[in-house]
Amino acid sequence: MAITILQRMRGAAMTDFALIKRKYRDNSIAVLQQLVGQGRIEGSDYVALNPRRKDCKLGSFRIDINTGRFHDFATGDRGGSVIDLAMFVYNCEIVEAAQKLKGLFPFLAHQPLAVQGTLAKKKEVDICYIWRKSIIAEHEYLKNKKISLGNALVNNYKRQSRLVIPLTDFIPSNQSEFTIKALQFIGEDGNKRFSGSFKGLFHIASDYERSKDTIVIAEGYATARSIAESTDPFVVAAMSACIPQKCC
Numbered sequence: 001m002a003i004t005i006l007q008r009m010r011g012a013a014m015t016d017f018a019l020i021k022r023k024y025r026d027n028s029i030a031v032l033q034q035l036v037g038q039g040r041i042e043g044s045d046y047v048a049l050n051p052r053r054k055d056c057k058l059g060s061f062r063i064d065i066n067t068g069r070f071h072d073f074a075t076g077d078r079g080g081s082v083i084d085l086a087m088f089v090y091n092c093e094i095v096e097a098a099q100k101l102k103g104l105f106p107f108l109a110h111q112p113l114a115v116q117g118t119l120a121k122k123k124e125v126d127i128c129y130i131w132r133k134s135i136i137a138e139h140e141y142l143k144n145k146k147i148s149l150g151n152a153l154v155n156n157y158k159r160q161s162r163l164v165i166p167l168t169d170f171i172p173s174n175q176s177e178f179t180i181k182a183l184q185f186i187g188e189d190g191n192k193r194f195s196g197s198f199k200g201l202f203h204i205a206s207d208y209e210r211s212k213d214t215i216v217i218a219e220g221y222a223t224a225r226s227i228a229e230s231t232d233p234f235v236v237a238a239m240s241a242c243i244p245q246k247c248c
Contacts, residue, residue: 140188167201175208
């Protein structure tokens, strides 16, 4: 028992709770959507269903968007921060809740996301900022297409959720060689746009390390993800690109 308490004390001492709370404000809606699911915004509140009970109607479970402070007026459950919210959702103690938040949202720990590789110099600042502010999360477009996120991420811009899809012009042999040259954005309604010119660029829909003996070329992100999830060959979404024969 004494060892367990000591381990908890050490874990708490090594966790920067204030940083998590501060960084949460930068992308609060994305965090709340992942923690409690889709809801609606009413003033400064995010209104969603309580994930800990059979809640069938929006209204009683409310979360302050800026702080994560929550209150269920039906049950009396409440907490004062986004960390308290994570403790409530996952039914765990504070250190574990903070670790779960940092695992889901690396920007809360001020760490780079593990997916990216290096960024191209062209529009590097904008691409870097958007990519590092994006997270692993659910998205309505994915549900509609019945596909998983793959190598893409999710970002909230002007409180609108959008897929952020990395584009490149070279198929790497592994993830560390991957370079982002531009981004494609897909809204919840399926509306698509690109961060500048995307000619000659494509998206890698498979795991970066998958064998490239056979490469399947699809037209867009959703089609490529569907193929990648159901077959073994390496799959790319060509967009408008011609895939070079000597690609890796």
